[in-house]
Amino acid sequence: MSIPPARSMALDILRRTLDQRQDLQAAVDTVLGMAAPGPETGLATELAYGYLRLRGRLDFLLSLLLKNPVQTSPALKRILGLAAYELLFLGGVPEYATLDWAVSLTKKRLGQTMANVVNGVLRNLIRLGPDARHADLYRTRTTGVVPFLAAWYSCPAWLARMWIAAYGQEQTELFLRATLSPPPVGVRINQTHPGAPDLRRVMQQSSACPGDWSCVLHSWTDFMRDAARNGVATRQSLAAQSIMGDLDVARWPDPILDACAGRGGKAFLMAELGKTVWASDINVFRLRQLRSESRRLGLAVPAFLAPGQGPYPLRIAPQTVFLDAPCSGLGVLARRPDIKWKRTPEDCAGLAELQREILAGAAGLLPSGGHLVYVTCTLHPDENQTQIQRFLALHPQFSLLIEVQTATDSGLGEFFYGAAMRKK
Numbered sequence: 053m054s055i056p057p058a059r060s061m062a063l064d065i066l067r068r069t070l071d072q073r074q075d076l077q078a079a080v081d082t083v084l085g086m087a088a089p090g091p092e093t094g095l096a097t098e099l100a101y102g103y104l105r106l107r108g109r110l111d112f113l114l115s116l117l118l119k120n121p122v123q124t125s126p127a128l129k130r131i132l133g134l135a136a137y138e139l140l141f142l143g144g145v146p147e148y149a150t151l152d153w154a155v156s157l158t159k160k161r162l163g164q165t166m167a168n169v170v171n172g173v174l175r176n177l178i179r180l181g182p183d184a185r186h187a188d189l190y191r192t193r194t195t196g197v198v199p200f201l202a203a204w205y206s207c208p209a210w211l212a213r214m215w216i217a218a219y220g221q222e223q224t225e226l227f228l229r230a231t232l233s234p235p236p237v238g239v240r241i242n243q244t245h246p247g248a249p250d251l252r253r254v255m256q257q258s259s260a261c262p263g264d265w266s267c268v269l270h271s272w273t274d275f276m277r278d279a280a281r282n283g284v285a286t287r288q289s290l291a292a293q294s295i296m297g298d299l300d301v302a303r304w305p306d307p308i309l310d311a312c313a314g315r316g317g318k319a320f321l322m323a324e325l326g327k328t329v330w331a332s333d334i335n336v337f338r339l340r341q342l343r344s345e346s347r348r349l350g351l352a353v354p355a356f357l358a359p360g361q362g363p364y365p366l367r368i369a370p371q372t373v374f375l376d377a378p379c380s381g382l383g384v385l386a387r388r389p390d391i392k393w394k395r396t397p398e399d400c401a402g403l404a405e406l407q408r409e410i411l412a413g414a415a416g417l418l419p420s421g422g423h424l425v426y427v428t429c430t431l432h433p434d435e436n437q438t439q440i441q442r443f444l445a446l447h448p449q450f451s452l453l454i455e456v457q458t459a460t461d462s463g464l465g466e467f468f469y470g471a472a473m474r475k476k
């Protein structure tokens with residue numbers, strides 16, 4: 053049997069993102085860029101994202117069925133995991149078709165003995181029936197809260213432990229539940245564009261629009277692709293847009309220096325509100341993308357390379373410094389499920405240290421009365437609440453105006469943290 057291209061592509065995406073540490077979306081773009089467009093590319097993306105969201109649960113099930121799970125090779129576990137995802141959670145593929153490709157692919161890559169193992173394990177998985185999709189099985193076959201949460205909600209044990217210590221078990225389960233489904237697709241309408249009122253009217257009829265200029269969609273359609281190409285719409289998560297509103301972005305004094313601007317997602321949100329924004333970042337590639345965004349949206353946002361240790365090349369002081377800080381990304385696991393399998397507690401500590409330096413540098417750029425606004429897309433006190441408490445203790449000339457975190461019942465599927473401070 054020839055292997056369906058979607059499964060080969062999905063395994064290639066997983067190899068790039070898990071073994072070579074490429075970002076998941078970059079791995080998807082690379083692999084799909086080499087394939088002819090069609091339904092197989094959509095299926096490959098769904099398989100890779102779906103498998104990564106549920107990998108912990110799938111590995112747990114396989115550990116119940118394999119004779120020697122610890123010594124099973126990662127290559128075999130990945131084929132088994134992808135096939136198990138397809139059998140239990142994808143829907144629409146007949147069981148025999150999944151068994152066929154999984155056994156044939158294993159025989160080709162790992163030999164007949166391993167192909168027999170795959171055949172036996174997947175048949176036993178099918179025999180588990182609906183139990184495999186119910187929490188009871190996971191609760192009864194684990195001992196203790198953390199192993200249960202790690203298996204059922206598919207996350208590393210250190211993350212469940214850290215969230216329970218920081219936020220309590222109830223909140224932890226809500227955060228974890230949100231990581232298991234894709235978040236809604238957010239759209240930001242460029243209110244400075246002449247076509248904005250028309251687009252808003254169309255979108256308000258066909259989708260939910262919780263903000264004046266922001267809507268949610270189930271998927272990114274050809275209609276939206278055209279609107280984006282014309283500069284009237286931008287894809288941006290609703291949680292990212294909401295945190296800016298929660299921090300009262302409309303009232304920040306400008307000029308605003310967006311000192312971690314990246315590709316400019318939030319810089320252009322501010323520019324669309326009529327703010328004067330300057331952008332800087334240490335990443336030249338992202339700044340290049342920001343400049344192309346500037347042309348697409350028809351908005352001038354001067355961009356320059358962050359100076360590292362030296363002074364910023366500014367003739368007048370910004371009235372607001374906005375820091376969308378590099379962070380561990382634990383609040384956006386629904387959109388970027390690869391992060392939970394790559395991030396370590398040591399990474400989080402290193403990022404907290406980097407954020408301390410960036411915050412201290414930004415504090416010195418502001419005149420009296422200036423605003424310092426700090427945002428992360430993570431759920432980690434050392435990078436969020438504790439970070440800001442520490443900053444305020446070390447910089448008594450700043451006072452806290454607003455501190456927010458996306459509510460667990462927001463339905464946005466992602467969690468941002470933000471703090472706005474004022475220099476006396």
Ligand SMILES: C[S@@+](CC[C@H](N)C(=O)[O-])C[C@H]1O[C@@H](n2cnc3c(N)ncnc32)[C@H](O)[C@@H]1O
Nearest residue numbers: 312313314316317318333334335358376377378
């Ligand atoms: C969370 S991302 C920013 C996303 C962006 N604001 C947006 O909305 O699209 C963090 C950015 O911080 C940048 N960064 C990391 N370390 C930095 C530093 N020391 N100074 C300035 N930028 C830094 C990264 O290159 C990355 O683009």
